[in-house]
Amino acid sequence: MLGLYEKDGLGLSQYAYEESNEESYWETLDADLRYWTRSLRQVQWYPGHIAKTEKELKEQLRLMDVVIEIRDARIPLSTSHPKMDSWLGNRRRIIVLNREDMISTEDRNAWATYFANQGTKVIFANGQLGMGTMKLGRMAKSVASGVNTKRKEKGLLPRPVRAGIVGYPNVGKSSLINRLLKRRMCPAAPRPGVTRELKWVRFGTDLELLDSPGILPMRISDQTAAIKLAICDDIGERSYDFPDVAAILVQMLIRHPAVGPEAFQRRYRIDVDNDCGKMFVTKLSIHLFNGDTSQAAFRILSDYRKGKFGWVALERPPT
Numbered sequence: 001m002l003g004l005y006e007k008d009g010l011g012l013s014q015y016a017y018e019e020s021n022e023e024s025y026w027e028t029l030d031a032d033l034r035y036w037t038r039s040l041r042q043v044q045w046y047p048g049h050i051a052k053t054e055k056e057l058k059e060q061l062r063l064m065d066v067v068i069e070i071r072d073a074r075i076p077l078s079t080s081h082p083k084m085d086s087w088l089g090n091r092r093r094i095i096v097l098n099r100e101d102m103i104s105t106e107d108r109n110a111w112a113t114y115f116a117n118q119g120t121k122v123i124f125a126n127g128q129l130g131m132g133t134m135k136l137g138r139m140a141k142s143v144a145s146g147v148n149t150k151r152k153e154k155g156l157l158p159r160p161v162r163a164g165i166v167g168y169p170n171v172g173k174s175s176l177i178n179r180l181l182k183r184r185m186c187p188a189a190p191r192p193g194v195t196r197e198l199k200w201v202r203f204g205t206d207l208e209l210l211d212s213p214g215i216l217p218m219r220i221s222d223q224t225a226a227i228k229l230a231i232c233d234d235i236g237e238r239s240y241d242f243p244d245v246a247a248i249l250v251q252m253l254i255r256h257p258a259v260g261p262e263a264f265q266r267r268y269r270i271d272v273d274n275d276c277g278k279m280f281v282t283k284l285s286i287h288l289f290n291g292d293t294s295q296a297a298f299r300i301l302s303d304y305r306k307g308k309f310g311w312v313a314l315e316r317p318p319t
């Protein structure tokens with residue numbers, strides 16, 4: 001990254017500088033995260049209800065005309081299940097990047113281009129307010145329309161299209177179904193592990209949807225992904241230490257071109273005087289929470305989740 005002095009010396013415009021700053025942030029982030037997480041306690045979460053329903057879900061997926069995979073728009077890679085491709089085989093799939101309200105326009109454009117280049121059907125949605133759900137309903141029916149064409153050829157009556165809604169915990173699966181149906185048919189709440197059983201619901205006469213519990217791999221081998229799941233509240237909070245996770249979030253955000261140390265100074269009136277997130281969590285704990293680092297860490301995490309540092313994704317497409 002160029003320092004200010006070098007920038008002036010080279011006569012680069014501010015715009016070019018910001019762009020290179022942004023690029024280098026995303027380029028080095030992965031390696032930085034691997035370095036920061038190397039000595040932390042492993043984050044693993046595989047509660048009983050996931051173990052129980054995963055097998056059932058795999059069997060049900062065989063009956064689906066289309067599978068709708070919901071991901072968290074802040075971390076579309078870390079909320080992609082490594083076994084999903086093999087479970088789906090050549091079954092049709094739609095990817096939904098939910099929580100679109102929690103990322104910036106630049107994040108969204110980058111992901112839209114990435115999936116378009118791959119030829120993957122992707123919809124951006126908001127499970128809280130309902131944006132994207134009507135489009136999703138229409139796309140599910142059109143992607144699976146071949147089922148009823150075949151039935152007609154055989155002289156059979158049409159049947160509703162079956163769509164399975166799958167994804168990591170707390171990404172908004174049940175909320176999206178409720179928004180599409182305009183009724184609270186599936187329990188939804190702001191914590192991972194709310195849906196514990198598979199549940200079929202009907203949308204009109206021609207679409208059936210399967211709500212399913214959030215599924216994670218039994219062992220998360222990529223611990224940088226696990227930390228991002230923790231930051232985004234997509235994994236049970238008993239599986240991680242708040243101060244460890246918040247420290248990494250601070251380190252990510254103070255380097256982020258759209259956030260930076262000033263955002264922390266403004267919000268908490270504490271200077272970020274070095275690059276160490278742990279130090280910042282400790283300072284905040286002394287400043288506001290009587291030295292309780294867990295409470296300080298939780299405050300930082302929930303501030304990120306509420307967009308208090310701006311709405312920014314934690315992942316960009318690989319280049």
Ligand SMILES: Nc1nc2c(ncn2[C@@H]2O[C@H](COP(=O)(O)OP(=O)(O)OP(=O)(O)O)[C@@H](O)[C@H]2O)c(=O)[nH]1
Binds near residue numbers: 126
């Ligand atoms: N800001 C925002 N919040 C959302 C969005 N979608 C869902 N939520 C909220 O996120 C929380 C989790 O939603 P759920 O629908 O329960 O998520 P889920 O994927 O069904 O979770 P599990 O059943 O635990 O796997 C709820 O409080 C929703 O209101 C969204 O697009 N934007």
Ligand SMILES: [Mg+2]
Binds near residue numbers: 173174175187195214
């Ligand atoms: Mg649910």
